[in-house]
Amino acid sequence: MQTLERDSPGNGPDTQHEFSADDLRETLDEVGICTWSLEPATGRVTMSENCRHVLGVPARCLLDHDAFQAVVHPEDRTTRAAAIRGALERGGRYGVEYRVRQAGGRIRWVRSHGRAELGRDARPVRFRGVVYCIDEHRRAEARLQRMQADLIHVSRLSTMGEMASALAHELNQPLGAISNYAAACDVFLAEPGETQIAAARAALSAAAGQALRAGAIIRRLRDFVKRGETDRRIENVAGLLSDACALAFIGVREQGVDLRIEPGPPSICVLADRVQIQQVLINLIRNAHEAMHDSGRRELTITAAPTQDGMVRISVADTGPGIAASVAKTLFLPFVTTKPNGMGVGLSVSRSIVRAHGGDFWVDRVPGGGAVFHFTLPTVED
Numbered sequence: 491m492q493t494l495e496r497d498s499p500g501n502g503p504d505t506q507h508e509f510s511a512d513d514l515r516e517t518l519d520e521v522g523i524c525t526w527s528l529e530p531a532t533g534r535v536t537m538s539e540n541c542r543h544v545l546g547v548p549a550r551c552l553l554d555h556d557a558f559q560a561v562v563h564p565e566d567r568t569t570r571a572a573a574i575r576g577a578l579e580r581g582g583r584y585g586v587e588y589r590v591r592q593a594g595g596r597i598r599w600v601r602s603h604g605r606a607e608l609g610r611d612a613r614p615v616r617f618r619g620v621v622y623c624i625d626e627h628r629r630a631e632a633r634l635q636r637m638q639a640d641l642i643h644v645s646r647l648s649t650m651g652e653m654a655s656a657l658a659h660e661l662n663q664p665l666g667a668i669s670n671y672a673a674a675c676d677v678f679l680a681e682p683g684e685t686q687i688a689a690a691r692a693a694l695s696a697a698a699g700q701a702l703r704a705g706a707i708i709r710r711l712r713d714f715v716k717r718g719e720t721d722r723r724i725e726n727v728a729g730l731l732s733d734a735c736a737l738a739f740i741g742v743r744e745q746g747v748d749l750r751i752e753p754g755p756p757s758i759c760v761l762a763d764r765v766q767i768q769q770v771l772i773n774l775i776r777n778a779h780e781a782m783h784d785s786g787r788r789e790l791t792i793t794a795a796p797t798q799d800g801m802v803r804i805s806v807a808d809t810g811p812g813i814a815a816s817v818a819k820t821l822f823l824p825f826v827t828t829k830p831n832g833m834g835v836g837l838s839v840s841r842s843i844v845r846a847h848g849g850d851f852w853v854d855r856v857p858g859g860g861a862v863f864h865f866t867l868p869t870v871e872d
């Protein structure tokens with residue numbers, strides 16, 4: 491049974507063990523935290539004994555700022571130096587993560603927190619802090635990122651699987667047209683006069699246009715399903731929307747849905763992974779389309795508008811029945827669905843994509859009936 495601490499003669503303040511500086515040092519060593527101090531006047535660095543254990547580098551290698559910088563990974567030196575300089579100039583705390591190269595060449599991630607105290611003349615008089623290893627944390631983060639990327643990819647493949655028949659239909663149209671133009675050429679060239687040759691050339695050029703159309707559909711599809719590292723570039727929002735909608739609208743237009751796109755000012759740009767934002771839009775457009783299946787009025791409106799706080803808000807509105815009360819509170823959790831064959835991952839994946847881009851994702855009711863999903867992305871200068 492657990493014994494609770496209580497006031498007793500043996501536990502009173504006069505017999506209580508004072509927590510000394512040695513105790514503190516020992517505790518920090520035990521939990522793997524290395525302490526350091528830098529003497530601002532001389533630039534001398536003092537590291538605690540467990541430095542080798544925590545950083546993999548003996549304390550004697552880290553005698554001053556330059557010696558310390560030499561073991562920091564070259565790509566992280568500027569960030570670390572800037573954090574330290576900032577604290578020394580302004581006083582106060584800093585926190586920075588960087589990699590150190592151990593004696594054997596192994597790389598280790600560490601986090602360093604420090605605090606500089608300034609004297610009356612605004613010069614630093616004291617600068618000290620702690621360093622601890624965050625390798626495990628970084629590994630877990632990388633694992634999580636890989637799992638998220640896998641989920642995003644699987645969800646994309648599953649969407650494409652569901653869209654397969656609409657895609658086949660979309661591809662069949664240009665292929666059918668090419669075949670008709672070829673048959674027409676055959677007829678024109680059977681009795682080649684001037685008029686027939688001109689007509690055959692027109693048919694050939696129309697066939698070439700259809701082949702390009704089929705090629706564009708296939709290219710978009712290939713980009714969409716390929717697995718890749720996140721690839722963020724500066725994208726023009728109007729271009730991003732029209733590109734995303736080209737794929738997302740496949741099979742929607744034919745079902746009597748009125749589509750409207752209002753892309754906002756043509757100059758707005760965001761830093762985004764085009765394929766991932768396409769995925770968010772495809773999820774929202776397909777959900778809206780499915781929601782309006784039994785509605786008398788079927789209108790799908792996509793708008794983009796800049797906001798006051800340097801973001802662009804993209805909204806997908808439909809005239810369906812709105813969000814069912816049974817899922818309203820858990821809508822963005824994975825595996826929440828009201829569809830017999832739904833997976834319930836579209837919205838949760840979309841929200842994590844948007845958040846990873848630094849934006850927000852939410853849903854509103856439309857007063858006359860229907861749902862409107864919004865997401866924001868930070869804008870950048872082109």
Ligand code: ADP
Pocket residue numbers: 773777778781808810811812813814817821826827828829831832833834835836837838861
């Ligand atoms: P799935 O489409 O596989 O169900 P989602 O995560 O995309 O997965 O959607 C979860 C649920 O959210 C849907 O099952 C549906 O109940 C609801 N939902 C999503 N979009 C809409 C919408 N536009 N109108 C009404 N309900 C919606």
